[in-house]
Amino acid sequence: MRILFLVPYPVGHAPSQRFRFEQYLGTLEQHGFEYRIDSFLSEKAWKHFYRKGHVFTKALGFLSGYFRRLRMLMYLHRYDYVFVHRELAPMGLPLLSFLIARVWKSRIIYDFDDAIWLTNYSRNNKSFAWLKSYGNIKRLMGRSWKNACGNEWLRSFALQYNSQSFYLPTTLDLRHSHTKVKSSWPEVPVVGWTGSHTTISYLRDIIPDLLEVHQEQPFTLVVISNQPPEFDFPGMIFIKWNAESEVDDLFTIDIGLMPLPDTDWANGKCGLKALQYMALGIVPVVSNVGVNKEFIEHGKTGLLVQDGEWKNTLLQLLNTPDTVRRISAQTRHVIEDRFSVEANASKFLHLFAQTQ
Numbered sequence: 001m002r003i004l005f006l007v008p009y010p011v012g013h014a015p016s017q018r019f020r021f022e023q024y025l026g027t028l029e030q031h032g033f034e035y036r037i038d039s040f041l042s043e044k045a046w047k048h049f050y051r052k053g054h055v056f057t058k059a060l061g062f063l064s065g066y067f068r069r070l071r072m073l074m075y076l077h078r079y080d081y082v083f084v085h086r087e088l089a090p091m092g093l094p095l096l097s098f099l100i101a102r103v104w105k106s107r108i109i110y111d112f113d114d115a116i117w118l119t120n121y122s123r124n125n126k127s128f129a130w131l132k133s134y135g136n137i138k139r140l141m142g143r144s145w146k147n148a149c150g151n152e153w154l155r156s157f158a159l160q161y162n163s164q165s166f167y168l169p170t171t172l173d174l175r176h177s178h179t180k181v182k183s184s185w186p187e188v189p190v191v192g193w194t195g196s197h198t199t200i201s202y203l204r205d206i207i208p209d210l211l212e213v214h215q216e217q218p219f220t221l222v223v224i225s226n227q228p229p230e231f232d233f234p235g236m237i238f239i240k241w242n243a244e245s246e247v248d249d250l251f252t253i254d255i256g257l258m259p260l261p262d263t264d265w266a267n268g269k270c271g272l273k274a275l276q277y278m279a280l281g282i283v284p285v286v287s288n289v290g291v292n293k294e295f296i297e298h299g300k301t302g303l304l305v306q307d308g309e310w311k312n313t314l315l316q317l318l319n320t321p322d323t324v325r326r327i328s329a330q331t332r333h334v335i336e337d338r339f340s341v342e343a344n345a346s347k348f349l350h351l352f353a354q355t356q
Contacts, residue, residue: 001352003028003035004079006072008086010039010046012243016113017085019170019272020150023341024348031349036079038072040065040089065089069096073104081352082106084144086116087137094136101143109351110140113150113170115157115268141165148351150270151291168348170270172279173341177247181332182281185254185325189318192222192253192282194241194273202259204231209310217318224249251280254324255317258286259310266290274302275339278331283324285313295338301330 007017045061048054069089088096100106117137141147141158147165149155158165172178193203223229224239239249256277260266267290274284286292288304296302305313
């Protein structure tokens with residue numbers, strides 16, 4: 001059986017792709033599948049996509065992407081399945097899903113891990129925002145053979161358009177990437193956050209709380225991102241995100257932060273930050289919203305924080321190192337049992353099964 005992957009970004013760069021389907025490519029090969037991956041953005045266009053400016057380069061990258069999507073129709077008939085991650089194209093082409101599903105009658109498996117039907121765009125790409133057609137996502141859900149949804153909240157939305165919508169969690173490869181687990185802690189604890197510049201505003205919102213905590217109980221703040229933060233913090237360490245050193249960089253953190261607002265967009269998140277923390281034995285301290293409530297047991301496998309409680313929660317944790325050690329010893333078991341590649345390989349393969 002042959003699969004055509006239609007994805008937004010080049011292989012190996014975007015977390016959503018790496019933790020949604022790229023980790024299963026070896027599993028597909030082991031089960032006799034052949035596949036081809038077509039990204040909308042080329043390697044060159046990807047390098048400039050989230051940078052400020054570069055409007056001409058971005059426009060040229062988009063045009064090239066549209067050309068590749070239209071050219072794809074010429075060899076679409078060679079494939080048994082079309083696996084679409086997030087979107088067929090960032091904007092326009094409303095007929096593309098119709099042509100694939102209705103004219104070529106291809107079996108589309110649509111995979112998504114965000115509430116991408118909601119208005120949302122990078123600040124550096126706001127000049128292109130008016131071109132996006134968020135209605136295309138709902139049409140794609142309805143025209144797909146199956147939908148693979150990153151959490152149950154996303155699945156409940158997709159079920160309005162397609163009864164063949166299934167929950168497939170974001171997963172981690174514990175055999176080849178997230179292999180280490182923390183077993184010791186420094187005298188001065190490290191509190192950290194990881195994410196892209198598009199979500200760093202959530203961390204910025206709690207900086208006043210972190211500053212108050214720092215005055216009473218000093219700690220080192222580590223920020224891992226693709227761009228430096230636009231705020232100051234005493235002794236802050238910025239680490240530029242790098243796929244090759246990602247796990248080693250995360251391993252420097254003892255307590256991992258994941259603040260989120262209580263919004264529909266946040267409810268669509270799949271908890272990747274918290275999952276990565278937990279896989280490495282890092283204690284997750286996260287907002288009590290969305291999917292976080294489904295896999296973190298407060299006080300046992302992490303701490304769930306209500307708005308306004310960040311200061312007290314962190315102070316209590318920093319003042320009780322035994323609590324840090326106790327929670328750390330439990331976190332990886334959750335990943336092994338529910339959010340590892342090994343635990344979910346059969347679910348991924350089932351997306352290509354002919355019967356339910």
